[in-house]
Amino acid sequence: MHYRGLLYRALNPIWAREPLSGEGARRFGGRFNPKGTPTLYTSLSIMAAIREANQIGTLQPTTLVAYRADLEPVFDATDASNLHRYGLAPADLAANDWRIRMQENRKAPTQILAEQLVAAGYAGMLARSFVNGATEEDRNLVLWTWGDALSCLISVVDDEGRLS
Known part of the structure; x- marks a missing residue:
């Protein structure tokens, strides 16, 4: 799929000067990236980003940032039939054991899926938010490839230079 529109992140102020780095996710890993893989976790709504x-x-304390994005290809993990092609179901994405698996030096199925999608050429993945308080409508766009390349355009909305 192709995504064009605004995205949001509520950054730890430590990363506010580098809102496009993906460094925190690289250092610590996440639901959709093993440690060592830079990943930009964004949300389609401000409230989802804050959650x-x-x-x-x-x-x-957080620094709320908006991005203009024009990205493709994006894997739509909100479609169960897409997940099925990779041997997963929506419940597999929601599983909260990914942190435990990382502590045991293993990868969660969601991290393995991410590696497969990167190898298949996907820039990112659209997925539900699974944090407490999230609704069925809360969506995240997780990016493994981003920048100023024609198919993976993303830029920080900072018209007044507040982050520089």
Whole structure:
């Protein structure tokens, strides 16, 4: 699929000066990336972005950033038939054991799926948000390839230079 529109992230202020780095995900890993793989986790709504950035405990300081995006190809993981082609079901994406598997130096099925999609040439994946308080309508766009390449355009909305 092709995605064109705005995306959002609620960044830890540590990363606010590098809102396109994917460095935090590279260092620590995530549901859709093993450690060592830079990944940009974005949301299609501001509230989903805030929930994603504050999954544990009370709301922590965050820097809300918007991006203009024009991305393809994007794998649509909200379509169960697409997941089925990779031997997964929607419940597999929602499983919360990915952190435990990483602690055991193993990969979660969602991380293996991400590696397969990267190898197949996908720039990213559209998926439901699975954080507490998320609804069926909350969506994330997880990116493994981004920048200023023609098919993976993403730029920070910072018309006034506040992040520089």
